[in-house]
Amino acid sequence: MPRAVLRSSEARLPRKRAARVSFVVAALLILGTYARAVSVLSGNVSGTLSAANSPYRVTGSITVPIAQTLTIEAGVVIKFQSGTGLTVNGTLVSNGTAAEPVYLTSVADDSIGGDFDGIPSAGAAGDWGELLFDNANA
Numbered sequence: 001m002p003r004a005v006l007r008s009s010e011a012r013l014p015r016k017r018a019a020r021v022s023f024v025v026a027a028l029l030i031l032g033t034y035a036r037a038v039s040v041l042s043g044n045v046s047g048t049l050s051a052a053n054s055p056y057r058v059t060g061s062i063t064v065p066i067a068q069t070l071t072i073e074a075g076v077v078i079k080f081q082s083g084t085g086l087t088v089n090g091t092l093v094s095n096g097t098a099a100e101p102v103y104l105t106s107v108a109d110d111s112i113g114g115d116f117d118g119i120p121s122a123g124a125a126g127d128w129g130e131l132l133f134d135n136a137n138a
Helices: 015-034
Strands: 039-044 047-049 056-064 069-072 077-080 086-088 091-094 103-106 131-133
Touching: none
Parallel strands: 039 056, 047 069, 056 077, 056 086, 069 091, 077 103, 086 131
Antiparallel strands: none
């Protein structure tokens, strides 16, 4: 009974298609490295920021309103974009520990919470706004 044998030299894709496939595979690998599940924060916030949903990216300044509480679980990373900050008018509870601290840092700080954009960078003083406690409990 005859058998069909496929030699590797016969199993090649046409050059253009092979190039497209290689480009798509490379793009997926690169994007997959930097694409992260990130929770976005902006405006009024309360409730609990969980480690399971961390890291958090602050895209617009955030505020804990009067008579409300924001609890931050141990191990949470909150990364602030340039010009954004946190104002606490209510109650802020940070449950960080020595083993699992809570980090408030810049989106440019790749050393904490990873790289968000695929561009190596380090945070610096003044990268984000302020942490303001105004009539607050902390």
